[in-house]
Amino acid sequence: MTENDPLKPIDVATWNSGAVRLIDQRKLPAELVHLDCSSVDELWNAIKTLAVRGAPAIGVAAAYGAAMSIWASEDETPGLLTEMNAACDHLATSRPTAVNLFWALDRMKRVGAQSSGLSPADFKARILAEAEAIREEDLELSRRMGRAGAELICDGATVLTHCNAGALATGGLGTALAPVYFAHAAGKRVSVFADETRPLLQGARLTAWELKQCGVPVTVITDNMAAWAMKRGKVDLVITGADRIAANGDAANKIGTYGVALAAREHGIPFYVAAPVSTFDLSIPTGEGIPIEEREVGEVLAPRGQQWAPADVAAWNPAFDVTPGELIAALITDAGVLEPPYTESIAEAFGDTPGNG
Amino acid sequence: MTENDPLKPIDVATWNSGAVRLIDQRKLPAELVHLDCSSVDELWNAIKTLAVRGAPAIGVAAAYGAAMSIWASEDETPGLLTEMNAACDHLATSRPTAVNLFWALDRMKRVGAQSSGLSPADFKARILAEAEAIREEDLELSRRMGRAGAELICDGATVLTHCNAGALATGGLGTALAPVYFAHAAGKRVSVFADETRPLLQGARLTAWELKQCGVPVTVITDNMAAWAMKRGKVDLVITGADRIAANGDAANKIGTYGVALAAREHGIPFYVAAPVSTFDLSIPTGEGIPIEEREVGEVLAPRGQQWAPADVAAWNPAFDVTPGELIAALITDAGVLEPPYTESIAEAFGDTPGNG
Numbered sequence: 001m002t003e004n005d006p007l008k009p010i011d012v013a014t015w016n017s018g019a020v021r022l023i024d025q026r027k028l029p030a031e032l033v034h035l036d037c038s039s040v041d042e043l044w045n046a047i048k049t050l051a052v053r054g055a056p057a058i059g060v061a062a063a064y065g066a067a068m069s070i071w072a073s074e075d076e077t078p079g080l081l082t083e084m085n086a087a088c089d090h091l092a093t094s095r096p097t098a099v100n101l102f103w104a105l106d107r108m109k110r111v112g113a114q115s116s117g118l119s120p121a122d123f124k125a126r127i128l129a130e131a132e133a134i135r136e137e138d139l140e141l142s143r144r145m146g147r148a149g150a151e152l153i154c155d156g157a158t159v160l161t162h163c164n165a166g167a168l169a170t171g172g173l174g175t176a177l178a179p180v181y182f183a184h185a186a187g188k189r190v191s192v193f194a195d196e197t198r199p200l201l202q203g204a205r206l207t208a209w210e211l212k213q214c215g216v217p218v219t220v221i222t223d224n225m226a227a228w229a230m231k232r233g234k235v236d237l238v239i240t241g242a243d244r245i246a247a248n249g250d251a252a253n254k255i256g257t258y259g260v261a262l263a264a265r266e267h268g269i270p271f272y273v274a275a276p277v278s279t280f281d282l283s284i285p286t287g288e289g290i291p292i293e294e295r296e297v298g299e300v301l302a303p304r305g306q307q308w309a310p311a312d313v314a315a316w317n318p319a320f321d322v323t324p325g326e327l328i329a330a331l332i333t334d335a336g337v338l339e340p341p342y343t344e345s346i347a348e349a350f351g352d353t354p355g356n357g
Numbered sequence: 358m359t360e361n362d363p364l365k366p367i368d369v370a371t372w373n374s375g376a377v378r379l380i381d382q383r384k385l386p387a388e389l390v391h392l393d394c395s396s397v398d399e400l401w402n403a404i405k406t407l408a409v410r411g412a413p414a415i416g417v418a419a420a421y422g423a424a425m426s427i428w429a430s431e432d433e434t435p436g437l438l439t440e441m442n443a444a445c446d447h448l449a450t451s452r453p454t455a456v457n458l459f460w461a462l463d464r465m466k467r468v469g470a471q472s473s474g475l476s477p478a479d480f481k482a483r484i485l486a487e488a489e490a491i492r493e494e495d496l497e498l499s500r501r502m503g504r505a506g507a508e509l510i511c512d513g514a515t516v517l518t519h520c521n522a523g524a525l526a527t528g529g530l531g532t533a534l535a536p537v538y539f540a541h542a543a544g545k546r547v548s549v550f551a552d553e554t555r556p557l558l559q560g561a562r563l564t565a566w567e568l569k570q571c572g573v574p575v576t577v578i579t580d581n582m583a584a585w586a587m588k589r590g591k592v593d594l595v596i597t598g599a600d601r602i603a604a605n606g607d608a609a610n611k612i613g614t615y616g617v618a619l620a621a622r623e624h625g626i627p628f629y630v631a632a633p634v635s636t637f638d639l640s641i642p643t644g645e646g647i648p649i650e651e652r653e654v655g656e657v658l659a660p661r662g663q664q665w666a667p668a669d670v671a672a673w674n675p676a677f678d679v680t681p682g683e684l685i686a687a688l689i690t691d692a693g694v695l696e697p698p699y700t701e702s703i704a705e706a707f708g709d710t711p712g713n714g
Binding site for chain 1: 386387519550552553554555556558561562565566569574575576577578579580581582583584585586588591612613615616619620623657658661663664665666667670671672673674675678
């Protein structure tokens with residue numbers, strides 16, 4: 001992803017000779033550092049502490065993790081399968097909300113079970129190929145969302161986004177930002193307002209960083225400025241990603257998304273959610289059923305190690321909220337742009353996909 | 358303000374033998390440091406850089422500043438008056454939005470003009486007495502708002518507040534928090550959700566600090582969690598302060614207040630604004646006419662000196678927004694609780710007060 005080629009994927013989570021190579025997003029934007037995880041615990045920790053984050057990126061990293069977990073093993077195939085399944089089960093405990101994590105790991109286990117007749121070498125190769133396929137498919141999904149969503153962005157438009165649902169959150173191109181990149185690559189003048197996204201600042205750190213990489217003008221604001229920016233006519237549309245979408249279109253996404261959606265409705269600004277198939281969880285009828293991770297209060301009280309609040313004060317730190325489908329103008333997906341009523345349009349588009357078993 | 362006496366004022370801005378003594382709020386909550394300003398430039402800088410902040414507190418500090426500006430002078434009275442007027446005009450340029458600043462300085466100039474026949478010593482004493490009166494009156498206004506607003510807080514209620522409109526923002530008791538202190542002192546169980554209030558974190562740093570001083574349970578959240586806290590039933594009412602209120606009830610307050618008000622309406626949660634007479638500016642018919650200070654973008658991009666965003670990225674930093682009167686359930690004032698329609702109730706309560714010349 002460069003000024004010359006805004007559609008070239010970033011190497012967010014890739015395979016590096018038996019290790020899972022990640023861009024260490026905890027270090028951005030100050031420095032671009034790669035992290036090679038060569039044990040399951042290391043990768044579990046990297047996911048938990050957000051070295052890699054964003055639902056699709058976590059799915060890709062976990063899939064490579066399944067391959068990494070057996071790469072150096074000298075076991076026979078049945079042993080490899082057992083080891084890999086245990087690794088998958090462990091990795092699934094790293095984050096509770098991102099359905100892509102479970103989806104990718106289930107897929108790896110299924111392919112493992114189907115491949116139990118192969119030699120150890122062929123088994124490993126098959127598993128790695130599946131992980132590579134998950135990344136490739138994710139990139140293709142981003143391209144489809146990008147093309148579909150770019151149609152919604154007029155020349156000269158300003159898009160507000162929350163958190164980072166860009167290249168760094170995915171296999172390397174983005175969900176919410178893919179339409180921005182495709183509009184930009186097509187020569188439209190598009191600019192972005194990036195909510196900084198407390199507590200972990202994915203907007204200020206990551207969205208601003210990756211938009212700069214390919215020359216899209218970006219303005220960072222604190223989260224509480226979004227409603228006022230809309231009131232002052234500075235925002236034409238909102239696009240966010242999602243971590244899980246229920247069968248009725250209710251979308252869990254980074255904490256703060258719900259408030260942005262309320263403000264967008266107040267100002268008649270369309271609020272879009274961009275998400276690939278693996279984000280839809282048709283087993284959950286409404287947003288009420290989506291589990292919401294609560295994280296350590298230190299992220300609120302002492303961001304990046306700097307104590308802001310009195311040390312012994314209480315805090316609350318839900319990592320996600322749920323935006324009701326009623327507030328969402330359309331869902332930008334790899335199966336096209338879905339419109340309300342979502343129960344029908346989602347079922348029609350995704351009712352029989354592998355992500356919804 | 359202590360656990361034993363929650364209604365004892367904090368010495369936010371006081372007189373200290375010719376200097377204006379401030380609690381240096383930039384240093385809270387890490388340490389409680391007093392700052393003695395003995396020159397107008399020092400005080401101007403303290404106001405500008407938010408060592409003292411909150412509209413009523415700025416008014417008190419500026420009034421003492423008028424006295425400080427002439428305290429050591431050996432001029433005759435006409436010279437003192439000229440010096441003091443120049444100091445007032447200079448102090449008025451330190452912050453553009455807080456009407457209390459202009460109100461207090463105009464009052465000092467008016468008293469100066471009325472006292473031009475006094476001896477230099479009597480003139481100085483008269484000026485200092487006026488500044489002391491402004492602080493005393495502010496405390497009395499807080500007590501009235503506290504008593505009136507406490508009626509709106511049920512036993513067991515949780516109040517959400519934004520920014521700091523407490524003891525530290527005023528002569529020493531608070532506007533939005535005065536009702537909380539009075540409810541608490543009356544034995545009601547009341548707890549507070551404090552928005553951290555980016556960019557300058559007055560909620561995390563100051564509101565949390567002062568509520569802890571007198572034992573009111575406080576939970577800090579990031580600003581973008583407020584809507585979700587409401588959705589999850591954690592908030593019973595909202596009380597914020599205001600920096601300026603137009604004749605129709607539109608209220609300028611810390612950036613982010615508007616989004617909180619939108620979320621409160623969505624959830625049927627009453628949203629109150631607490632403000633004394635000096636905050637009402639009847640010369641401004643609606644919120645459209647309230648000037649909004651824009652501050653340095655470094656506050657957004659590199660809070661407290663820590664670079665979060667890419668260094669050379671753009672940002673926007675409006676310090677205030679305007680909440681339309683339609684979103685405000687009632688105005689808690691020293692003249693009682695005013696209800697819509699505000700154009701009528703405000704005119705009736707404040708139409709002939711000195712703040713609105």
